[in-house]
């Protein structure tokens with residue numbers, strides 16, 4: 001390595017990293033491995049993080065995308081993103097010993113959409129149609145026709161549901177809280193009687209991590225977000241950083257992906273981690289800074305303390 005740089009300030013977002021839903025989902029796989037022994041099948045990545053998946057694979061978890069990939073009668077875990085009713089039915093037909101790691105907050109959205117369908121409401125779903133969480137949510141009411149999937153404010157403006165209809169909305173748990181608030185504002189202006197929960201009230205972890213990263217943008221010109229590229233909430237953290245004034249923001253799977261040429265241009269660096277990224281990645285990253293700088297000043301920017309746990 002070239003000569004060490006002199007000094008850098010690292011600002012750590014708090015909270016960051018694992019949320020209660022992710023901790024619960026990972027524990028369920030680890031407990032199942034202890035109780036039933038390897039292999040344990042997991043339908044879809046239990047959470048969207050490469051390091052978590054590699055670690056669980058090494059312990060004997062096998063990740064598959066379809067129930068048809070799981071042997072008859074095996075133990076299978078549904079990922080934190082939730083699954084459709086069709087998947088549950090397929091698992092029953094195959095006599096799988098199933099464990100449901102769906103996050104309780106996603107489950108709440110499932111209950112909400114089923115309630116709207118029972119009341120024959122027009123349902124607006126805010127989210128990405130191809131994301132497993134939205135596939136699972138829509139899969140709670142598979143043959144329901146009065147569904148409208150939207151992603152942007154323009155989509156909301158274009159909706160042509162008659163305002164005298166009974167309308168409800170649900171949204172993906174990991175979206176940008178600010179963008180979704182704008183979409184919901186548009187929906188409420190168009191449909192004053194619409195029912196649904198504000199994004200900030202859906203998932204505490206998404207809300208807190210985005211608030212914390214916004215606080216970092218007041219202090220740092222460059223922000224590093226630890227998380228995998230397929231992690232929706234991690235990607236949002238990077239986007240929120242850029243939208244709120246960070247000159248540079250990078251989503252990195254681990255310290256090996258840091259663009260040091262860029263990072264060394266900045267004096268104040270913000271660090272956060274998506275809800276599925278383990279804390280050891282943050283520790284490793286700080287170690288890399290220690291190797292490159294003579295002096296590092298570390299400060300935590302604490303927005304709130306989380307003490308939420310979901311029962312297994």
Ligand code: SF4
Nearest residue numbers: 019021103105173203
């Ligand atoms: S980000 Fe929120 S909804 Fe997703 S697993 Fe974590 S707590 Fe649950």
